[in-house]
Amino acid sequence: MGAIRRSRVKTKRLSRGIDQIKADLASEKHLSQYQSTKAAEDLPGLGEFYCIECAKWFESEQNLAGHRKGQAHKRRLKELKEEAHSQEVADKVVGLGREARQSEGQGEVGMVEG
Numbered sequence: 001m002g003a004i005r006r007s008r009v010k011t012k013r014l015s016r017g018i019d020q021i022k023a024d025l026a027s028e029k030h031l032s033q034y035q036s037t038k039a040a041e042d043l044p045g046l047g048e049f050y051c052i053e054c055a056k057w058f059e060s061e062q063n064l065a066g067h068r069k070g071q072a073h074k075r076r077l078k079e080l081k082e083e084a085h086s087q088e089v090a091d092k093v094v095g096l097g098r099e100a101r102q103s104e105g106q107g108e109v110g111m112v113e114g
């Protein structure tokens with residue numbers, strides 16, 4: 001018996017970060033990579049009705065259409081739009097997410113002038 005079962009890190013969080021969603025919107029590949037981590041039979045409407053901006057699945061086309069007219073969706077669109085307009089904010093958000101990663105690579109940046 002040598003079967004080692006690696007316990008996978010749970011990725012079942014429903015809410016997807018804004019920067020993730022922006023990547024989804026920019027690249028179909030990115031989006032389908034995310035979607036392929038979900039089993040269609042676990043998803044509402046078998047994963048057919050998806051709102052990219054909100055990273056949410058819906059039961060039916062009607063539900064999705066209704067959602068797209070609703071407040072939550074509009075707020076999300078605004079969020080995405082506003083972020084796109086101020087690259088500074090976007091950089092900050094990305095920076096926050098990658099802080100841990102940065103610290104393992106380039107550490108201190110000195111004031112080197114050449």
Ligand SMILES: [Zn+2]
Nearest residue numbers: 051053054073
């Ligand atoms: Zn939406």
